[in-house]
Amino acid sequence: MRIIIAKNYEELSKQAANLIASQIFLNPRSVLGLATGSTPLMTYAKLIERYHQDGLDFSQITTFNLDEYVGLPKNDPQSYHYYMRTHFFQAVNLKEQRIHIPDGMAPDLEVECAQYEAAIERAGGIDLQLLGIGNNGHIGFNEPDFSFEATTHVVELDNETIQANSRFFQSPEAVPRRAISMGIKTIMRSRIIVLLASGQNKAAVVAKALYGEITPAVPASILQLHPNVIVVVDQEAAQHL
Ligand code: GLP
Numbered sequence: 001m002r003i004i005i006a007k008n009y010e011e012l013s014k015q016a017a018n019l020i021a022s023q024i025f026l027n028p029r030s031v032l033g034l035a036t037g038s039t040p041l042m043t044y045a046k047l048i049e050r051y052h053q054d055g056l057d058f059s060q061i062t063t064f065n066l067d068e069y070v071g072l073p074k075n076d077p078q079s080y081h082y083y084m085r086t087h088f089f090q091a092v093n094l095k096e097q098r099i100h101i102p103d104g105m106a107p108d109l110e111v112e113c114a115q116y117e118a119a120i121e122r123a124g125g126i127d128l129q130l131l132g133i134g135n136n137g138h139i140g141f142n143e144p145d146f147s148f149e150a151t152t153h154v155v156e157l158d159n160e161t162i163q164a165n166s167r168f169f170q171s172p173e174a175v176p177r178r179a180i181s182m183g184i185k186t187i188m189r190s191r192i193i194v195l196l197a198s199g200q201n202k203a204a205v206v207a208k209a210l211y212g213e214i215t216p217a218v219p220a221s222i223l224q225l226h227p228n229v230i231v232v233v234d235q236e237a238a239q240h241l
Contacts, residue, residue, distance in 0.1 A: 001210070001224065003231045005238045009042060009198045012234045016130070017046035019194050019230060021056050023128045029060045031120075033129030033182070034088075035140075036065070036080045039196045040130060044088040051092045058094045062123050064116075065101040066131070066140035066187075070154065070178035072104055078168055079104070102152065102180035109154050113180060117152040120186065129190035133197050136160045137205050137218035141181035144217050150183030184222055193229045195220070197237040206233060207240035 006012035020043070023030050034040075050056040065080060074081035081101050089099060100119055106112035120126060131139050138144065141155045157165075157177055166172040187193070197206045209220035210231065223229050233241070 001226075001229045001231060003210070003233065003238075003241065005241075006232060006234050008234050012196060012198055012232050013040075013042035013046050015232050016040070016043040016194060016196055017050060019232075020047060020128060020130070021050050021054070023192070024056060024058070024061060027127065028057060029062075030127040031062045031064065031123045031125065033126040033131075033187070033190055034063050034065045034084065035130045035132050035196075036067070036083050037132040039132040039198050041087060043130070043196065048088065048091045056092075058092045060098075061094060062098040063094065063100060064120055064123070064126060064182070066129075067155075067179050067181040068102040068104040069176040070104040070109065070180060071176050074103075074105070078174075104176075104180055109180060113152040113154060116180070116182075117186060120152075120182075126186075126190040128192040128194060129187055131187070131193060131195045131220075133195060133202060133205060133209060133220050134161055135164055135201065135205055137209055137220045139184070139187060139195075139220045139223075141179040142184050142187075142219045144219060146184075146216060146219070148184045148188075148216055148219075148222055151186050152180065152182050155179045155181045184219060188222060188226055191228060193223060193226055195223060195229060195231045197231070197233045199234070200236045200239065202233075202237040203239040206231075206237050210241065 072079040
């Protein structure tokens with residue numbers, strides 16, 4: 001595990017964008033795993049800058065997002081479809097047919113999960129997976145105490161996650177109770193993982209995940225067993241390292 005401590009959020013975002021840009025330069029047909037949440041927002045902004053300034057080319061890139069809420073249509077401003085479109089996809093030259101996000105409106109969610117997992121396999125697996133971390137140690141929407149063995153599946157969100165994510169909704173009641181998420185096993189199969197964490201409120205969980213016991217109680221702790229993880233944190237999130 002490599003740990004990069006950036007001065008602040010902007011530097012963290014630059015470093016993360018550099019790692020992704022390097023992957024794309026090395027292999028213009030890379031398969032990228034993408035994350036949502038507030039942490040990667042500026043990483044996407046930096047990638048858009050690289051697209052305009054350095055001609056970073058996304059035309060052959062395939063993407064798979066980690067997760068999506070169940071029951072939110074794609075045009076709902078709180079959906080991860082909407083987030084990705086407005087913050088990244090519409091600003092670069094990714095090809096629509098190579099963009100994948102789980103469909104939280106699918107009539108049969110189990111079928112949707114199986115098809116999503118199969119599509120990742122068909123694409124040859126994920127070369128570089130970008131991750132944030134929840135306050136409770138979740139990655140994607142893999143909540144504490146769920147099996148490390150899971151592939152893409154339907155998740156019941158924890159109260160802590162519902163509270164944390166309610167800042168984006170009108171009220172905690174408006175936060176969907178379920179989501180589709182790549183599983184820990186899906187994530188662990190990625191060839192490179194880039195984990196981002198920013199701010200003081202992530203410091204405790206980052207230390208637990210990186211140096212604590214490897215346990216489903218802290219889903220991100222499994223990353224200690226991955227051979228190629230790069231953690232990019234800012235100084236505030238690195239306080240307890
Ligand atoms: C959500 C997402 C995660 C994300 C986490 C942290 O629950 N499903 O993928 O890592 O929130 O979000 P933030 O970056 O806003 O702290």
